[in-house]
Amino acid sequence: MNVLGIEGTAWNLSVAIVNEEKVIAMVSEAYIPKEGGIHPREASQHHAERMPILLKKIFSIFPRDKIDAVAFSQGPGLGPCLRVTATAARLLSLKLSKPLIGVNHCLAHVEIGRWMTGARNPVTLYVSGGNSQVIARKGGRYRVFGETLDIGIGNAIDKLARKFGLPHPGGPKIEELAKKGEKYYSLPYVVKGMDFSFSGLLTAAERLIGKARFEDIAYSFQETAFAMLTEVTERAMAYLGYDEMLLVGGVGANERLQKMLREMCEDRNAKFFAPPKQYMGDNGAMIAYTGLLMLKNGQQTSLEESIVKPNFRIEEVPITWS
Ligand code: ATP
Ligand code: FE2
Numbered sequence: 001m002n003v004l005g006i007e008g009t010a011w012n013l014s015v016a017i018v019n020e021e022k023v024i025a026m027v028s029e030a031y032i033p034k035e036g037g038i039h040p041r042e043a044s045q046h047h048a049e050r051m052p053i054l055l056k057k058i059f060s061i062f063p064r065d066k067i068d069a070v071a072f073s074q075g076p077g078l079g080p081c082l083r084v085t086a087t088a089a090r091l092l093s094l095k096l097s098k099p100l101i102g103v104n105h106c107l108a109h110v111e112i113g114r115w116m117t118g119a120r121n122p123v124t125l126y127v128s129g130g131n132s133q134v135i136a137r138k139g140g141r142y143r144v145f146g147e148t149l150d151i152g153i154g155n156a157i158d159k160l161a162r163k164f165g166l167p168h169p170g171g172p173k174i175e176e177l178a179k180k181g182e183k184y185y186s187l188p189y190v191v192k193g194m195d196f197s198f199s200g201l202l203t204a205a206e207r208l209i210g211k212a213r214f215e216d217i218a219y220s221f222q223e224t225a226f227a228m229l230t231e232v233t234e235r236a237m238a239y240l241g242y243d244e245m246l247l248v249g250g251v252g253a254n255e256r257l258q259k260m261l262r263e264m265c266e267d268r269n270a271k272f273f274a275p276p277k278q279y280m281g282d283n284g285a286m287i288a289y290t291g292l293l294m295l296k297n298g299q300q301t302s303l304e305e306s307i308v309k310p311n312f313r314i315e316e317v318p319i320t321w322s
Contacts, residue, residue: 003069003295004058004092005288006051008085009077009105010129011038011169013047015054016284017062018292023285025061027054033168037158038129044080051088067096069300071291074102075312076130082308090306101291102301105282106314107142110135111293112286113248116275123242125233125261128249128281129154129169132229134194134236135314142314145236146194153225154251156198160221163206164214174218175254181219185212189224194235196228226257234264247274250281297321 002024007014014028031046033039072089075082086102093100110124123145124135132148151159154171161170164177185208188200205221212220237245245265247258252274265272279285294300297320 001068001292001296002062002066003071003101003288003292004067005071005103005284005286005291006085006089007073007105007108007282007284007287008047008081009073009075010081010282011043012282013050013054014282014284015058016288017058017067018285018288020292025058026283026285027057028284029054036162037168038078040078040080043078044084047081047084051084055088055092064096067098069099069101069291069295070096071101071103071287071294073105073108073287074301074306075309076105077310079308079310082310086306086308090303099295099300100303100306101294101299102306103287103290103294104312104314104317105287106131106133106135107317108286108290109248110142110246110314111290112279112283113246113273113275115289116279117246117273119244119246119271119273121242122244122246122273123233123237123240124246124248125229125252126249127153127229127247127251127257129158131249132196132198134232136236136240136242137319138240140319142317142319144314145239146196146232149192149195149197150199151202153198153229154249156202156225157221157251159202160205160218163209169250171251171254174222175256177215177218178222178256180215183212183216183219184223185216185220187220187224189228191228191231194232196232198225201225222254222256226254226260229257230260230264233261234268237268237270243268243270245270245272247272248280252280253277293321
């Protein structure tokens with residue numbers, strides 16, 4: 001079975017084809033804002049312009065008549081971007097007369113992570129621009145055991161970078177600065193039960209600008225935020241008694257975060273898993289692969305049900321595979 005998947009919830013427009021064994025092809029084009037953060041309408045225009053080009057490209061690598069289904073990310077994400085992606089997917093599905101599958105974007109991050117690493121039943125830390133969640137499967141659903149009460153960690157990092165005068169996305173640049181940090185400034189560490197929050201931490205870090213070196217601010221911010229995420233992940237593992245942990249989402253590329261989590265896992269004799277970098281951030285392969293899993297287990301999406309869901313939650317999807 002060959003499934004085509006389209007991802008376009010935010011900055012990355014990405015189209016991929018997978019089968020049960022491997023990613024056959026993937027082509028992507030990132031929207032990079034001219035200034036400031038991601039502008040939803042601009043991003044959607046980017047996706048609309050580039051969609052035909054990416055589809056042409058992927059069908060020059062793999063013949064369209066061998067596609068068995070069309071999957072797309074149905075949410076969560078930016079409304080205008082989701083609509084472009086869904087429209088393209090509906091058209092393709094009609095044109096090829098193949099089933100349509102609306103995929104939850106968060107679920108897709110988790111499933112490609114499991115596929116790429118071989119993790120069976122992990123506690124997943126999903127950290128991206130818009131999302132920060134600790135997720136684990138219990139019975140027939142994935143459940144969110146802890147999450148941010150305000151902004152995603154990637155969003156907080158990108159905002160801090162912007163205050164430093166650095167272009168979007170700020171994550172990799174803040175990571176480089178933090179590596180040169182020497183002095184730790186105490187910043188608000190906000191964990192409430194199993195949830196956490198980053199806006200107070202961000203404001204406090206921004207207030208240090210002019211008083212401390214950028215390197216030290218970046219370092220202090222990362223140490224604080226990543227310790228919060230590690231604490232909540234560890235608590236979920238202890239509560240559930242799971243001995244695997246999986247790191248996914250764009251922020252998962254951060255080496256310092258990986259190191260903290262790996263050490264936590266070593267301390268509890270648990271296994272740490274992280275997929276290759278190109279499958280951590282948003283990508284078409286994760287949508288195609290999750291679509292394949294859903295289709296194999298009898299789930300598909302009618303045209304009426306294919307309406308975009310900007311606030312789609314992972315708990316809403318029944319999990320009928322192992
Ligand atoms: P979602 O829709 O799931 O919220 P997203 O649109 O934010 O996803 P991702 O590709 O999952 O997309 O994540 C992008 C985020 O990852 C950005 O905020 C970016 O700054 C951050 N990021 C990328 N590399 C690093 C890094 N090395 N360290 C920290 N953050 C990083
Ligand atoms: Fe994402």
